Amino acid sequence: MKTNLRKNSKAIIILVIIAAFLFVAARGMSGRDVLITVLRGFSTGSVTFLVAAGFSLIFGLLDVLNLAQGTLYMIGAYVGWTVYVRPDTFIDVLTPVLLILAGFSLSALWGRLASRIQLAPKARKIISWLLILAGFGLLALVLTSYPIAIWNLNNYSESPITYSYMADQGLRIIPAEVTFEKISPFLAILGLLVSSAISAFGIALLNRDESKSQAINWRRYLAPAILLLIGVLAAVFNAQITGWMFAMSTNWLFVIAILIAILSGVGLGSLMETTLIRPLYNRPIYQLMLTLGLGTIGVQIVQAVWGRPEFVWPKPEFFTGTGGACPATNLADLLEYNCSTVFLLGGRVRVYDEIFIPIVGIIVLIVVWILLKRSRIGMIIRAGVQDRQMVEALGINVRRVFTLVFALGVGLATFGGALAAPSTGLTPVMGERLLLSALIALAIGGLTSFPGAALGSLLVGLIQQFMIKYGQIGIPLPFTDAVFKPSPPLVPASTVLLMVIVLLILPGGLLGSKE
Amino acid sequence: MSNILEVKNIHSFINQFHILQDVDFVVPKGSITALLGRNGAGKTTTLKSILGLASVREGKVIFEGREVQGMPPFEIAALGIGFVPEHRAIFRDLSVEENLKIAERNKGDLDRKRTFIFDLFPDLKKFLNLRGTELSGGQQQMLAIARALVADNSLLLIDEPSEGLAPVIIEHMIDAIRQLSEQSTVVLVEQNFLVASKLAKYFVIIEEGKSVASGLMKDLEADKAMIHRYLGAA
Numbered sequence: 177m178k179t180n181l182r183k184n185s186k187a188i189i190i191l192v193i194i195a196a197f198l199f200v201a202a203r204g205m206s207g208r209d210v211l212i213t214v215l216r217g218f219s220t221g222s223v224t225f226l227v228a229a230g231f232s233l234i235f236g237l238l239d240v241l242n243l244a245q246g247t248l249y250m251i252g253a254y255v256g257w258t259v260y261v262r263p264d265t266f267i268d269v270l271t272p273v274l275l276i277l278a279g280f281s282l283s284a285l286w287g288r289l290a291s292r293i294q295l296a297p298k299a300r301k302i303i304s305w306l307l308i309l310a311g312f313g314l315l316a317l318v319l320t321s322y323p324i325a326i327w328n329l330n331n332y333s334e335s336p337i338t339y340s341y342m343a344d345q346g347l348r349i350i351p352a353e354v355t356f357e358k359i360s361p362f363l364a365i366l367g368l369l370v371s372s373a374i375s376a377f378g379i380a381l382l383n384r385d386e387s388k389s390q391a392i393n394w395r396r397y398l399a400p401a402i403l404l405l406i407g408v409l410a411a412v413f414n415a416q417i418t419g420w421m422f423a424m425s426t427n428w429l430f431v432i433a434i435l436i437a438i439l440s441g442v443g444l445g446s447l448m449e450t451t452l453i454r455p456l457y458n459r460p461i462y463q464l465m466l467t468l469g470l471g472t473i474g475v476q477i478v479q480a481v482w483g484r485p486e487f488v489w490p491k492p493e494f495f496t497g498t499g500g501a502c503p504a505t506n507l508a509d510l511l512e513y514n515c516s517t518v519f520l521l522g523g524r525v526r527v528y529d530e531i532f533i534p535i536v537g538i539i540v541l542i543v544v545w546i547l548l549k550r551s552r553i554g555m556i557i558r559a560g561v562q563d564r565q566m567v568e569a570l571g572i573n574v575r576r577v578f579t580l581v582f583a584l585g586v587g588l589a590t591f592g593g594a595l596a597a598p599s600t601g602l603t604p605v606m607g608e609r610l611l612l613s614a615l616i617a618l619a620i621g622g623l624t625s626f627p628g629a630a631l632g633s634l635l636v637g638l639i640q641q642f643m644i645k646y647g648q649i650g651i652p653l654p655f656t657d658a659v660f661k662p663s664p665p666l667v668p669a670s671t672v673l674l675m676v677i678v679l680l681i682l683p684g685g686l687l688g689s690k691e
Numbered sequence: 692m693s694n695i696l697e698v699k700n701i702h703s704f705i706n707q708f709h710i711l712q713d714v715d716f717v718v719p720k721g722s723i724t725a726l727l728g729r730n731g732a733g734k735t736t737t738l739k740s741i742l743g744l745a746s747v748r749e750g751k752v753i754f755e756g757r758e759v760q761g762m763p764p765f766e767i768a769a770l771g772i773g774f775v776p777e778h779r780a781i782f783r784d785l786s787v788e789e790n791l792k793i794a795e796r797n798k799g800d801l802d803r804k805r806t807f808i809f810d811l812f813p814d815l816k817k818f819l820n821l822r823g824t825e826l827s828g829g830q831q832q833m834l835a836i837a838r839a840l841v842a843d844n845s846l847l848l849i850d851e852p853s854e855g856l857a858p859v860i861i862e863h864m865i866d867a868i869r870q871l872s873e874q875s876t877v878v879l880v881e882q883n884f885l886v887a888s889k890l891a892k893y894f895v896i897i898e899e900g901k902s903v904a905s906g907l908m909k910d911l912e913a914d915k916a917m918i919h920r921y922l923g924a925a
Contacts, residue, residue: 555793559782565744566780570794571769571842 187686190678194635201642204651208523213645214638215530219599220613221637222537226592228614228621228629229544230585236561236624237581239460240453243467245589246611247474248441250604252590253597254482256437257489260429261336261343263421264351266436267414268324272368274407276315277443279372281400286373286380293381304381311375318367321358325351329483337487344490350422353415365411369404430492434594441590445583453582454575471607479604486603491516495528495598529599536595540588541630548626557581561624612668613640616675622688631686636671643667695720695846695876696741701750701760703740710736710745712900718846718893723868723877725891725908727884727922733900734880735777738848741878742774743767754846769796773839773875777850779831781823788819790834794841801841807874808837811867829860833867840871847871850880865889884922888912896921 202210231245259266295303328334334351342349356364410417421429448470456462490496497514504510504518510527517524518531525531548554556577560567568574593607600606613636621632643662650659662670678686696718703711711733718724726734739745741752743764752760759767768774782790791808795801809816812833818826826834832852839847852868853861861883868877868890881887887894888908895905898921904911911917 552793555785555789558784559793562783563780565764566774566776566782567793568764569742569744569768569774569776570838571765571796572793573763573765575763 186682190681190686194674198638198642201646205645205649208521209645209649211521212523212525212530213641215525215534216644217638217641218534218537218634219530219637220640221617221634222534222540223592223596224610224613224617224636225537225630225633226540226595227589227610228617228633229540229626230588230592231614232618232624232626232629233557233581233588234585237557237564238449238453238457238578240457240463240582241460241467242582242585243464243611244448244471244474245467245586245614246607246609247471248444248586248589248607249593249596249610250478250602250607251444251474252437252441252593253489253602253606254478254593255440255590256433256594257336257340257482257487257597257602259433259436260426260489261339262325262327262351263429264325264353264418265327267410267418267421268326268354271365271407271411271414272319272322274403274410275365275368276372278400278403278407279369280376281403282373283376283380285396286377290377290381300381304378307378307381308375309378311371311373311378314367314371315375318359318364318371322364322368323354323356323358325354327351335485336482337485340487340490344488348422353418361411365408426490426492427494430494430598434591437594438587438591441587442583444590445586446579448586449579449582454578471611475604475607482602482604484604486601488601489597491528491598495532533595533599540591544588545626553577553580609668613671616671618685619675620678620685622685625685625687628685628687635674639670639674640667643670693719695755696878697751697753698737698741699751699753701740701747701752703736703745703747705736705739705745710900711740713750714740714897714900714902715750716895716902716905718876718878720876721872722892723872723879723890724893724895725887726878726880726895726897727887728897729921729923730882732897734897735850736900737897738774738850738878738880741767741848742772771843771845773842773844773847775835775839775847775849775852777854777880779835781826781831781834783822783824785823786819787815787821787823787826787834790823791838791841794838796842800843804841808840811840811870812837829856829864832856832860832864836864836867836871840875845875847875847877849877851882852879853881853883853886861886884918 202213205213227245227249231242234240234242234245293300327336327339329336332338339349359367421432452466452470453463456466494514496516498516500513500515501509502513502515502517503524504513504515509515510518515527517526519525548558556567556572556574560574560577564574592610596610597606614633617632617636618629619632620635621628621630644664644667647662647664647667650661652658653660682688694717698714698716698718700713700715701711702709702713714733714737716724726737728734736745740747740760741754743759743762743766747760750760751758754767754770754772757770759770782793785793791801814830815833815837818830823831823834836847836849836852839849849868852864856864865886868879871877872890877890879887879891881890888911891908893906894908894911896903896917903921904917
């Protein structure tokens with residue numbers, strides 16, 4: 177304990193200074209304003225933390241700077257919005273996605289088969305590329321004639337903005353169903369499965385020497401079978417599930433939307449790691465360019481599909497009540513009337529934005545903390561952050577843990593996006609500012625330290641919110657009558673200033689250990 | 692099979708550097724073999740090549756009758772090779788107990804080996820809840836060796852166990868390695884010739900990336916000229 181104190185003395189001094197600074201900063205405000213600003217700081221900090229924690233986990237273990245993290249945060253928001261506002265689109269898309277995944281998850285089995293086929297290297301290359309091209313061609317053919325109910329960006333009354341607005345008013349437009357016309361359902365399902373299986377076989381044939389000593393057992397059939405089953409069920413009961421989701425309470429729909437956003441992040445993360453990042457270990461510059469490029473591509477794709485304009489994600493019923501004893505003054509009223517705001521210290525506090533988001537942030541912090549400290553995977557991650565070779569020398573397959581950590585890190589980012597969107601709204605560029613905040617938070621807290629990510633995010637959130645608040649009420653300058661109102665661009669600048677000060681004194685960040 | 696490990700004319704690279712240029716030796720089962728040679732001769736790289744941590748571009752590494760060169764390190768290690776690296780590589784963020792626990796290959800490995808490990812290194816028992824880096828150099832070395840004993844390893848690769856330790860602790864370490872060699876075969880890299888000669892039955896001398904001599908340790912001890920030639924004043 178004593179040595180710990182001495183080792184961290186600098187960090188403690190800085191924390192005391194920051195606390196004193198915030199205390200002084202808060203003196204110019206009423207208690208009500210301080211409370212609300214601190215709560216907003218926690219809220220911003222929680223969302224920043226989700227992105228920063230994922231970034232830091234990935235960087236700590238894999239040494240990969242995932243600059244696409246901001247875009248993935250944004251994608252999480254859009255995926256969650258789609259599930260929440262347009263469940264019909266979600267169910268329509270679910271079937272092809274699951275069937276394609278089922279086809280590709282057979283590749284472990286194909287590897288075995290591919291290694292039995294004896295071919296000249298050149299012939300193998302040509303055949304595998306032909307298979308891949310044929311597979312993807314067929315896939316494109318089936319997908320273009322696969323019916324998916326979707327909004328129409330060119331018609332305002334069918335645009336995402338209108339759907340969000342109507343949902344916000346509690347009026348759900350049930351969009352017209354689309355049906356199989358160009359292609360029979362059976363043919364479509366078969367086509368998706370066959371085409372993805374063919375491409376997967378082509379890929380397995382192409383790098384067949386990678387999969388040599390893998391034993392085959394029934395567990396390997398489990399993942400494709402489950403994906404296939406859910407995919408087919410979603411196709412067969414499409415109309416029923418859609419109707420059921422439209423009729424569902426928005427609270428449950430919200431929970432489903434958040435879960436799907438997390439799952440989509442986990443899926444995207446494992447896909448990114450296994451296909452794109454894995455060939456580029458030991459080539460940091462290429463990784464940077466790759467993740468940066470993926471981030472930009474992601475923004476473009478989202479703009480093309482969901483459109484450029486900003487729209488809202490209506491909050492679920494649980495956070496939108498206004499009648500009865502709202503704004504609530506006690507917990508019983510809050511739970512009974514689902515108030516959107518509560519009275520705290522004489523000020524009105526929004527329940528979702530300023531109470532719910534911080535609570536979720538703290539829960540995630542605790543859950544990930546327990547995962548890191550108590551589970552075997554967590555132990556391997558903590559050890560691998562320090563010395564990957566030694567972990568491998570103990571007989572542990574670190575690569576598999578890599579995929580898991582990447583998936584987890586991206587899942588945290590998409591979770592953050594889906595959590596923040598009902599409060600901030602959705603735009604295709606919402607991730608950029610957040611990535612910057614997260615990077616600054618990590619620089620302040622220590623790049624590979626998990627508690628550092630939490631602390632840094634909290635500080636960044638608090639400072640941003642205090643600057644915004646002072647932008648409204650102004651700081652009286654001493655010895656003059658003038659009032660200084662920080663302009664909005666000073667909000668991100670203030671966090672950069674804090675980062676510079678911290679890094680000058682502690683180059684590793686407040687809680688960082690590795691340079 | 693009398694040889695647990697055969698290293699056949701290997702050429703190894705670390706990054707683009709051609710470090711091992713024809714290293715060739717065998718390790719008889721149930722004995723201690725010492726790899727000797729000057730600083731930078733390639734002893735550590737030889738250990739890393741066996742585990743696949745350095746890439747073997749030519750030659751063969753045969754462990755228990757199975758060619759392992761080219762396999763990923765975790766698969767080679769899982770065949771039953773324990774590694775105690777040069778600067779110990781204790782995991783900083785893990786407690787002493789976790790440092791042992793992470794080496795488990797099957798659930799319950801640590802519980803089965805607990806008494807054996809604590810008989811060898813009674814000190815560790817007192818420090819189970821400390822962080823790995825709060826230990827002294829000697830204790831860290833004990834922990835590094837203990838970690839290699841948790842899983843059932845038939846071969847232990849131990850790199851410089853006496854480096855930077857006080858003489859009393861070196862004595863203790865020698866006793867411990869002698870004891871554990873009754874259960875597993877040991878390949879030892881050691882700068883301190885005195886330590887090596889006390890422990891090892893066989894020796895291999897590596898010079899500029901080549902294995903230049905090998906045989907029984909007691910013959911080497913008698914041959915002062917050879918010691919002087921390859922190992923400097925010893």
